[in-house]
Amino acid sequence: MSRTTLDLWVGLFVVIGFAALLFLSLQVGNLAGADIGDTYTISARFDNIGGLKVRAPVKSAGVVVGRVHEIRFDTGSYRAEVRFTVDKRYPFPRDTIATILTSGLLGEQYLGLEPGGDVEMLEDGQALQITQSAVVLEKLIGQFLFNKAAEEPTN
Amino acid sequence: MNGVLAAVRKLGALVVDGVWRLGFAARFFMLLLLYSGQSLRRVHLTLREIYFSGVLSLLIIVVSGLFVGMVLGLQGYETLQRFGSGDALGVLVALSLTRELGPVVAGLLFASRAGSAVTAEIGLMKATEQLKAMDMMAVNPIARVVAPRFWGGVISMPLLAALFSAMGVFGGWLIGVVFIGVDEGAFWSQMQAAVDFRFDILNGVIKSAVFGVAVALIAVFEGYDCTPTAEGVSRAITRTVVSSALAILALDFILTSFMFRGQS
Numbered sequence: 001m002s003r004t005t006l007d008l009w010v011g012l013f014v015v016i017g018f019a020a021l022l023f024l025s026l027q028v029g030n031l032a033g034a035d036i037g038d039t040y041t042i043s044a045r046f047d048n049i050g051g052l053k054v055r056a057p058v059k060s061a062g063v064v065v066g067r068v069h070e071i072r073f074d075t076g077s078y079r080a081e082v083r084f085t086v087d088k089r090y091p092f093p094r095d096t097i098a099t100i101l102t103s104g105l106l107g108e109q110y111l112g113l114e115p116g117g118d119v120e121m122l123e124d125g126q127a128l129q130i131t132q133s134a135v136v137l138e139k140l141i142g143q144f145l146f147n148k149a150a151e152e153p154t155n
Numbered sequence: 156m157n158g159v160l161a162a163v164r165k166l167g168a169l170v171v172d173g174v175w176r177l178g179f180a181a182r183f184f185m186l187l188l189l190y191s192g193q194s195l196r197r198v199h200l201t202l203r204e205i206y207f208s209g210v211l212s213l214l215i216i217v218v219s220g221l222f223v224g225m226v227l228g229l230q231g232y233e234t235l236q237r238f239g240s241g242d243a244l245g246v247l248v249a250l251s252l253t254r255e256l257g258p259v260v261a262g263l264l265f266a267s268r269a270g271s272a273v274t275a276e277i278g279l280m281k282a283t284e285q286l287k288a289m290d291m292m293a294v295n296p297i298a299r300v301v302a303p304r305f306w307g308g309v310i311s312m313p314l315l316a317a318l319f320s321a322m323g324v325f326g327g328w329l330i331g332v333v334f335i336g337v338d339e340g341a342f343w344s345q346m347q348a349a350v351d352f353r354f355d356i357l358n359g360v361i362k363s364a365v366f367g368v369a370v371a372l373i374a375v376f377e378g379y380d381c382t383p384t385a386e387g388v389s390r391a392i393t394r395t396v397v398s399s400a401l402a403i404l405a406l407d408f409i410l411t412s413f414m415f416r417g418q419s
Binding site (some may be wrong): 006007009010012013016017018019020021023024025026028029055057141 | 178202203205206209210213249253272311312313315317318320321322343346347348350351352356360
């Protein structure tokens with residue numbers, strides 16, 4: 001069987017097609033940067049996680065250090081248990097505070113980590129002790145209205 | 156009374172005919188898969204069909220992808236900047252292309268560019284009794300003519316859809332970043348943060364592969380099943396384009412409801 005120009009065109013077509021796929025996965029989908037090598041898992045319990053979702057970023061000082069891995073409802077304490085993975089390169093002290101924050105006014109919610117001053121570092125599978133729940137806008141407005149109503153009679 | 160009777164009779168005949176064709180199509184598909192092994196062993200047959208349905212569709216796919224991306228860039232920016240989030244243009248362009256527009260529009264273009272050609276070719280072969288002649292010479296027309304065209308379409312389609320999406324993203328970048336002046340860093344980084352390889356890109360590829368199978372099957376079946384006259388061939392081509400388009404849109408809805416249900 002001899003090679004023909006047709007084979008060349010088909011080969012070229014396949015190469016272009018796969019190049020497009022590669023472009024999509026690397027440049028558009030960021031496959032290369034998506035998986036952060038070795039990780040360790042930390043859990044934290046919140047009274048209210050608001051709109052936090054699985055795969056939401058975990059940030060410290062604005063830098064993405066991990067991802068939310070699992071969210072479930074703990075029937076024992078009636079709180080939300082969030083398990084998230086953090087890159088091994090970033091160790092955090094034992095008394096780190098986890099907060100649920102919102103990027104921008106209407107942006108997506110993410111998990112913020114504020115490191116404390118403990119000398120011991122967190123290890124795989126440990127739980128954070130101090131957490132701060134998501135700010136629920138309705139509650140905030142309700143509180144504001146309530147305060148306003150309470151002020152009224154004094155005037 | 157007679158008129159009503161005739162109408163009911165016509166409707167019944169239409170339904171029975173439809174079910175008949177569906178059954179034949181299923182049997183045809185099984186035969187096609189059965190003889191695929193035979194035809195795939197002769198690779199050059201399939202390569203030739205990849206050339207005709209894939210390589211020759213490159214131009215229309217590239218040009219339409221570019222323009223679709225550019226329109227998305229313009230329209231998306233117009234709307235997004237009203238909410239002060241013009242930087243999210245990359246997310247909008249990339250997500251709509253990889254999830255929906257890439258596979259669907261590339262599929263529609265592929266059906267009208269390559270599917271119709273395949274139907275016409277097989278239909279004419281049938282009308283000029285070439286298929287029968289092959290049968291007489293103990294050459295299986297499904298293995299020799301139909302299967303290579305089917306596989307050519309199935310292989311070409313995902314590659315064309317990926318190319319369409321890539322060109323669309325490039326078009327969106329061209330309009331958004333180069334002409335309008337959206338910040339380039341925000342454009343790419345927000346896109347990379349929002350587009351997931353498995354959820355968005357891989358699902359898009361799966362979609363386009365499914366569309367490829369549907370379009371290629373409809374095209375070869377309509378050609379093989381056509382009435383062997385000039386009018387019959389032209390009707391078969393029309394049916395190919397119409398039913399491929401309907402199949403793509405319906406399948407897209409089904410696949411989307413499976414893939415992206417409950418995700419943000």
